[in-house]
Amino acid sequence: MRKSKMTSLLALAMSAILVLSQAGCGSGGKDTGESTAPAAAGTQAETAQEAKEPAEKGDPFGKYEEPVKMTAMTSIATTASATDYENSLWSAKMGELFNIDIEYVFLAAKEQYDERVNLMLASGDLPDVMNVSLTQMHQMIEAGLLQPLTDVYDGYVTDQAKEAMTKDGTFPFDAATVDGELYGIPWVQPRIETCHALFVNEKWRKDNDLPEPDTWENFEKMIYAFADGDPNGNGIKDEFGIGLTKKIWDTGFEATSIANAFGAYPNAWIQGADGNIVYGSVQPEMKPVLEKLAQYYKDGLIDPEFIVKDYDTEAELVTKEQLGAMFGIQWTGLMGSCLQSLYENSADPDSLEWKIYPIPSVDGKETSPVVYDYSSQWLVVNKDFANPEAVAKICNYMHFMGLGPQETGPEGYPELAISYEEWENMWNNDSYRLYSPETEHGNIDRWEHWFQAMEDGDTTWIDSNYLAKDQFYAMQRFAEDGSKMTDNFGEPSISAASWQFTYRLCGQTFMYALDQKEKNNLTSDLRGSFVSESMIENQAVLEDLEIQTFTNIITGQSPVDEFDSFVEQWNVLGGEMITQEINEWHESMSGQ
CATH class of the missing domain: 3.40.190.10 (Periplasmic binding protein-like II)
Known part of the structure; x- marks a missing residue:
């Protein structure tokens, strides 16, 4: 297909998307929630x-x-x-x-x-x-x-x-x-x-009398203590403070949320301060994020094998009681069946506790998590x-x-x-x-009604919905009996209990996301599922360049100033053209 035809076609495809993005997002792509x-x-x-x-x-x-x-x-x-x-x-x-x-x-x-x-x-x-x-x-x-x-x-x-x-x-x-x-x-x-949150080993935090991670200072106190304080009690320094995978900006065990806390939005197309659409990974806000991650790696907070791990293999650290926290999407605890396996293999599963926290704040203002339209x-x-x-x-x-x-x-x-x-x-x-x-699935509606019914006992709405009913009464049995709960057939089931132990974190994440939406505090990626001709030609190369460069900086193989060279290369290898195409769509939309 000729370039002119593709540009026309893609402008057609994106003009409507950007109408909504402008209506629903302020500077930085904030979601109005309306x-x-x-x-x-x-x-x-x-x-x-x-x-x-x-x-x-x-x-x-x-x-x-x-x-x-x-x-x-x-x-x-x-x-x-x-x-x-x-x-x-x-x-x-x-x-x-x-x-x-x-x-x-x-x-x-x-x-x-x-x-x-x-x-x-x-x-x-x-x-x-x-x-x-x-x-x-x-x-x-x-x-x-x-x-x-x-x-x-x-x-x-x-x-x-x-x-x-x-x-x-x-x-x-x-x-x-x-x-x-x-x-x-x-x-x-x-x-x-798609909103991400912070997953914390609450038992470790409480056992070590650590503050809740409501500020970045308290978050760092917690993850350093997880890495250095032998919270699993085996006498070996085999714990890590925060999870990470080779993709860095993954759906779970990721650094995206750390970047968001610093006002950076890697792997996302957002609206810049001047109104133009920019790629978050090449913005100057990324440099201090990489510097911080490099420090965490040097100080032993990050698993050095993250460079070869996906989220399922990194999740094994949770099951082995070697990881104290990770950021991720609502189903992060289900990755690699990590929390389920932890619960089922524990000598005292009812003593375990994991909890969802908001992404901590660096500057006293609530962090605005990135969300995607998939x-x-x-x-x-x-x-x-x-x-x-x-x-x-x-x-x-x-x-x-x-x-x-x-x-x-x-x-x-x-x-x-x-x-x-x-x-x-x-x-x-x-x-x-x-x-x-x-x-x-009506996910968030179900969780709202579930949490409310757990408080007030009113199951009227739940009883009218098989999908809601199917899980709610199992949740009740877990709340009452823990690891001794019975399954839907009345039989004791540790697997049913381990599912409930993990599944409730999905609901906590959804409630955090809903709270942020109501506060107009979500930042939307503006790309959606759109793919341009330049993306088809260059995206794989650009993604590889980004991950390799950032991995080298995090692991200390390259200085943080290598970021500046990366930005130049990214633009030359097709990033500048992709950015131009996206902004052409914006101009096309504005002219309608």
């Missing part, structure tokens, strides 16, 4: 459709009188097979409830799938519905291959699904909106759920498909199955009621779905 969703799908749609008649309301769960055949394509995990999808309980349920007959015409792992999509783009021969990336979707829009879904979204998608998908803003919807028309139903991955797939519809509303019915059903009320069915649709046994079999044992956004 949804910018209008009544129609996406912020662009409102202006373009002011003169358009409201979409006719359709039946969100209505069953077709005659079978509707829907050819479909989706990428699948390498561990899945075409047979898994063809025989899926979910596909069968679409036929039973809605008379939608899903026929998968192609299923493959992502690389092979993308190759097939590119061939189809050239021929224009698409199935009725398919999952595609942001770039692929906009190529299809430009080629006139897709059907607008604005009326489908407005007229058929339930309020329950709309609220779940836009509660964290309309970022992925705006990315799919062109000239006021929505062209894809996103697999929404809420940004708020929405990377959109369900799109062929322009010639006669029943586009079928995708709305699938979207509605997936959210109903996660958010409830499953026992009675949605209001007015008792025929959708499902027993707990059938629901559990589908939900827990069959992941082979055409569409499955993270919002179907």
Whole structure:
């Protein structure tokens, strides 16, 4: 594809994204915490459709009188097979409830799938519905291959699904909106759920009479004591204060949060003080971060083998009681099953305690954690498909199955009621779905209700939702009985207890994230799932250069001033062009 065409296409793809980013972010990309969703799908749609008649309301769960055949394509995990999808309980349920007959015409792992999509783009021969990336979707829009879904979204998608998908803003919807028309139903991955926090071995902290890590000074007192004070009591200096992996800016056991505390945002595209979009890893705020990490490494706070470890192998230090703290996403404690294994292998598991803390403050102001929009797939519809509303019915059903009320069915649709046994079999044992956004889980809502019910005993909301109910009563049993708790079958289960011991930290992280969102204190990465031509050509080289340079600085192989040379190289090797492209999108958006 010629450069001019790619630039035009990418400007189209990003203009809507940056509208939201500007509306939802101040200097530095701060998230306002407010949804910018209008009544129609996406912020662009409102202006373009002011003169358009409201979409006719359709039946969100209505069953077709005659079978509707829907050819479909989706990428699948390498561990899945075409047979898994063809025989899926979910596909069968679409036929039973809605008379939608899903026929998968192609299923493959992502690389092979993308190759097939590119061939189809050239021929224009698409199935009725398919999952595609942001770039692929906009190529299809430009080629006139897709059907607008604005009326489908407005007229058929339930309020329950709309609220779940836009509660964290309309970022992925705006990315799919062109000239006021929505062209894809996103697999929404809420940004708020990517917030990182500090995981602390609270038993070690309390046993050593250390202060809570509410300031950077207290945080450093704690991690130095973890590394030097023999908190595991084995008489050997084999403990480390803070976890780290070879990726440095990983989802868990990472240094991203340390950088955020210093006002730096590596591995993120943020809005600079002058309004331009900049890459955080090459900003001057990074230099003191690298200097601090180098000091921690020199002082023995960081595992020297981090340079060859991923988060699963670094997590083994937790299980061996050799690590006192780590930063990471809500499921960090599940990485490598580290906290579960620690609990199950302990002689006294009920004496163990880990706790979530906010990222400590360096300057007395609350640290603003970075959050990412990982929405990377959109369900799109062929322009010639006669029943586009079928995708709305699938979207509605997936959210109903996660958010409830499953026992009675949605209001007015008792025929959708499902027993707990059938629901559990589908939900827990069959992941082979055409569409499955993270919002179907309602994670933060569930945790809010769980914590509230643990305090006041009111389980009304929980009892109406199988997914919430499934975990809540297990949480109660763990709170009462600890390692002696029973599983759902009434049998004593250390594995059930170890899961609850770890899982509660996910909830604590979500509540921290929600608190920061309400305070307008999250910093959003503005790239989302967007990929430019220069990124395709140069990103791998730039990422390798960044990690190698920063690793050398941290381990003392290079002086911290090597950062300045890195910035120059980064710009020459394609970083400057990528930055220019991103800012061209911004200018294109501003001119609309």
